[in-house]
Structure formats: C-alpha cells, structure tokens
Amino acid sequence: MKPLEDAQTFVLSECPPHDPVAVDFVDAEGLVLAGDVVATEQVPPFDNTAVDGYAVIAADVAGAADSPIELPVVDEIAAGAHSTHVLHRGEAIRIMTGAPMPAGADAVVMVEDTERVGDDHVRISASVDAGAAVRRAGDDVQPGDLLFEAGTVVTPAIVGVLASINARRVHVHPRLRVAVLSTGDELVEDGRELQPGEIRESNRRMLAGMLRETGCEVVDVGIVRDDEDALETVLLNAAASCDAIVTSGGVSMGDYDVVKAVLGRIADMTWMQIAIKPAKPFAFGKIEGTPIFGLPGNPVSSIVSFEMLARPALRRMMGHRRLARPSLVAVADEGLPRRSDGKVHLVRVLAEFGDDGRCHVRSARAQGSHQLAATALSNAIAIVPDGDGIPDGADVAIVMLQG
8 A cells, every 4th residue: 555645745746836827816816826926006106094084284283182273174185086285384174084195284183083163164172293194105015015926825805905006917827627527327416216226426516616615617527427438538528628637436446447447548547545544545647638536436535535635736736835734733532543454544523722722623423434424524634643543632633624
C-alpha cells in the first residue's frame, strides 16, 4: 500500500497551476491573483468629510463647547458635488459625508453638535481640532502602493478595492470547469419506487456540491449506464471541454467495471491502494492531458478521497498557495479506539471549541464507509495513526472540513 503523503505528492505533481488569464475585476471574486496589484490612483482621490456637518476653520470654533458660536452658512456641498467658494474666517459651509472639503476649511463639526439658526446661520456647541472628521486624499492608497501580491484570493473586499483604484482588468488563475459523473445501471434519481437491486444516486450530487465549495464550475454529466462505448464517448467529450473529471466507483483492485475498462483503454492511469481507512482505493490519470480523479464508490470513502487527494490538486490548478484544509491539535473527549492494520485511520468527528480555548472532538459514531448519514454532520477528520488508537483526553491531530 502507498503512504497517503506519497499519493498526495504524486497527484499534486501532475496538476500544475493553469496559465493566467485577464478578467474583468467583477469576475475575479474567488479566484487567485496571478500577478501583483499596484495602485495607479490615490484613494480617497480628494480631501473629504467623514461626517455630515459644517466645514469650518478650527480656530473659529475654539471655546464653542463653553460658549456656543454662531457662524453664517455661506454654501452647501452634497456628496458628488463641489464648492467653488473659498471659506474665510468666521464662515461655515454645510457639508455631507463624502463631499470634498472646500478650500480654506480645515475641520468639520458634526451636525449633532450644531443647531440651525434661521436659514443662513448655524450655532456650534463643540470645538474641534484642525483635521477633525477630514479624510485626507491618499490616506488609504497612494499611487505605486503594492496592494495585493500574486497568490492572493480575491475576496469581495478586494473587489471593492480594485473598483476604487480603477483596476478594471486583473490577471488571475482561471476557475476550473470540472465534469462529474456517476455510472451504473443500478442508479436511480427520478424519485420513483426502487426495484430490486436499485439504489438512489447520491455520490454525484454530493461531489458536485464539494466541487462548487472548492470554487470550481461544475459540469454535471449525469448518470452514464454500464455501456463501454457510451462511457468512452462521455469521458472523451468531458476531457475535451473541461479542465478535470471526477468519477466515483470502479477503482478497487480486482474490480471489473466499465469505468476501469474504459479508463484503462483511453487514459494514462495509476491505480493505487493507499494506506488509509476509509478510501484505500484511488485512481488518478489523464485523458489527453485532462486530469481524472477516480474516487471509491462508497460515499464516505468518496468524501475522504476527495478531501485528501482531489481537492488539494484542484486548488493547485487554480493557483492557490494553501492547498490543504486547516489542521490543528484537538482533545479527544472520548477515546478513538482502533486495531493495528498498517493504515492511518481517518475518523470522522464532531469538533467544537470549549471554554478552555481548545478544540474538542468526539466521534461521529458510525464509521462505515457506506454510512453517509452518520458522516454528514461531522466537521473534521481525526488522523489516528496505526496502533491502538487515541485514549480519552489525549491529543489528536485533526483536519477541519471547512475553511
């Protein structure tokens, strides 16, 4: 059996990042920058007010907290407008949040500290220092600033920054189009009553969701019946139109399955037995250069195999620097027993942080590779090395299934 680390290294080596493409910044969310982003404009582009209030000369309102001061209001500036009036000593200008500061003014008094007197005067009851409530031009971004390095994942906030500096096009690693399919005459998905020997298709739907969570565009090929010619056509078409293919089932040693038969004929495949439980069987190869991940058919094994092998490779292809899920050392609130069998056991657990600031885990109970319902609520995988298991209260390494 192949150690998990060796299998991971092999698969990652065969899945290099895709070449960068230029996209509109609004389409970059969730993608990985392939080049540095350097500002060419300053943000804010002009001095502006952080509050609604009155633009003043700070010296004119010194002592206003003790004795309110009345000033004539000589203009009004809304956001998006500007004033040509130069503020002189003893004057105030009504100003709205985000509006440019008028020439001559050096501070803004919040509207809460004022009272309008008639149509053209304001009574100010607070003193302010020069610069109060003023956002200076360029105090967030200056031209030439390195804002984001290559390898950064574009978040909604980064999209906002790109808009603010007029970075209309950015270079990113493209989102992968990944085909997912299921095979077998026994599969049913139309909701009808099951006939003897039939099962309801679930792996493809599950894997499609996991691919979307990984950031891929899913191409759902559907169910392909046990017909070698039909499967070959579907796989060749998927390889020609997609960046990767994910299948489940038909990868165990000794299986004679249409998937194995067809892949053996049209793809350069490596069939593995990995020293883990569940998810021992795994296949990886390429069809005309397109990677194909052959996951085991049992649903829990399919999840584990995807998380440990397919997901990191897909993330690498999309340019991510952090390929693995977050990992940490947790406390086993209850024992995680096992028997020595030469494998690392990947135990599905429920993880939560306690009042002691540490992460605590307990088994998700049923651990059979077919028992998806018991696994569905687990949020972490405990890494239990070969041996007798993890006793109550001992530390255990875990991999979180979110983040």
